[in-house]
Amino acid sequence: MKYFTIFASRNDTNDMEAVIREVYTGKHSIEKTGHDYTVTRKSLFNRWRIMLRVLSEDTNLDYFESNIPGMMGFYDHIPFADEHRKKLVLTQISALNTMIAIEAEKELGDEPFRLCKELLSKIGGIGFLQDGTLLDYDGQVIVYPDGSSGPADFHPRACTRKIRGEEIESEEGERRRQASIHELRERGIPYLDTLPQLPPVSECRWKSQEEIARRAVALLIVIQYACDAANGGELDESKAFVMGLLSKYGVEDQLTEDERRLLSEEQPDPQEAVNIAWQYEAYWPLIWALQLTDSLDFPDRICDSSYAIEAVSKWGSFEELYRQTALRSREDILDAADKTYRLHWACVNSRIQGQDAPAGMIESIVMERRRGLFWMVGCGMEDWDHIPMDT
Incomplete structure (x- = not known):
């Protein structure tokens, strides 16, 4: 050995x-x-x-x-x-x-x-x-490798940063986990039955309807600049346009650290621009939660970017947009987060085994969906740029 x-x-x-x-x-x-x-x-x-x-x-x-x-x-x-x-x-x-x-x-x-x-x-x-x-x-x-038990009197040990177990085990969480597993099973998607529960609704640190709306608007605007940066567009003109929109909607203070860095660099890193451009898929659950779109479709195709833009851009101010929103129930949002969490495990597991993601899923879409949903739910204290993606 x-x-x-x-x-x-x-x-x-x-x-x-x-x-x-x-x-x-x-x-x-x-x-x-x-x-x-x-x-x-x-x-x-x-x-x-x-x-x-x-x-x-x-x-x-x-x-x-x-x-x-x-x-x-x-x-x-x-x-x-x-x-x-x-x-x-x-x-x-x-x-x-x-x-x-x-x-x-x-x-x-x-x-x-x-x-x-x-x-x-x-x-x-x-x-x-x-x-x-x-x-x-x-x-x-x-x-042992054959599954037989050894003599150890074994009990799991977890640091305070990683504890999930008893603090979040609940009947509600188990019902939600089993409902997600049932849907995955019907689609023939592999799952890990012991993947932890998400916290119950009462234990989450929920973002408010206004916080979600402001994050959605700021994100949509900066995505436009990220797309130009990734595609080698005219950045001076694009930046001026984007900064004007951020001011118009009053969401300049909603930009994340990564987004501010992208806008501040003379020559943005292409991969960083692509990473933010992909966040159309994280933006989509935000407008779904605000009921600006009816469905959160299965993650086997990219979202309708034209509709995603129109859902916000057709309103002349943040206040006008905000009046059109209505937050879905916390239960519906947490259900979607739980299912996406388990879909992400299936994608990662397949990738590790050298296989395509099951059921035609696109792992990048699943990961960004998870970012948006977990941020709204507030499973932890992480900010938008640092939502944990462990499975």
């Missing part, structure tokens, strides 16, 4: 270096480069070397968004002898936000493996072996 991986749920990783140096003390030398460590055993007759790489959601969000769904899918398909233990394992995986990947120069011998387990214990995580065996923080087996 040359590889050993430690996963954990931690509020921060500032103490990782201290923990690594505490474990590999004495006859070991440690070289650090960025978040990577090379540990060498300084012994004439028992010399070995291992490399450690520390990743966290704060430093490597893409890794966790891409790999944690695959890890959940892997263990979801293992035939656990104990279904309760399976639920505990999947709950733990959903809360992971830190990883230490350990690679040995040669096969891990008894001493380096013992030290890997000591590091696991001090971090308080779970250990992943190459064959799929999971170890608890004390080195005891949680589950």
Whole structure:
């Protein structure tokens, strides 16, 4: 065995270096480069070397968004002898936000493996072996690759940043989850039954009707500039036009940090412009929630951009537009958010397996729909530019 991986749920990783140096003390030398460590055993007759790489959601969000769904899918398909233990394992995986990947120069011998387990214990995580065996923080087996249980007295551990579990488990949330799963099942879309509930209506931090309307107007306007920037249009004229519209509707203060940066740069980054241009699909749930459009169609085709523009631009002021809106029920909006959350998991899971998104879905549309819906619902305190996309 040359590889050993430690996963954990931690509020921060500032103490990782201290923990690594505490474990590999004495006859070991440690070289650090960025978040990577090379540990060498300084012994004439028992010399070995291992490399450690520390990743966290704060430093490597893409890794966790891409790999944690695959890890959940892997263990979801293992035939656990104990279904309760399976639920505990999947709950733990959903809360992971830190990883230490350990690679040995040669096969891990008894001493380096013992030290890997000591590091696991001090971090308080779970250990992943190459064959799929999971170890608890004390080195005891949680589950073997065939699904049989090990001797570990395992209970999930989650940092305060990642806790979802009991705080949001509710009959309402379970009804909503099962309704979403039923719809996915009818369309033949894979789902993860243990993907967490969203909070009940009463626990969400809802945006008001006016906040949603102002965000929709500001977003639609800046999207026009993003489209010009992405397509190499005349930006001076476009910027003047867009700034005039923002002033006309009184929504200049609704721009996000990313949007302000796009408008301030002389030569906007093309990919950043494309990213914001795609937010037509995040804008669409906003105007759906305001009942400016009747439907939130299945995400297998892009929205009607001409209608999306007309829904706002035909009104001469924000006040005139706002009088045309009426907010849908919070239950309807949260239902849509829950379903989109599970559709996003299906898209990510298929991508990880090298497959097309199921039922003809377009993952970018699903992701942007989720941005708009989660922002309105307020599942967390994140702003528009930083809505978490973990599944």
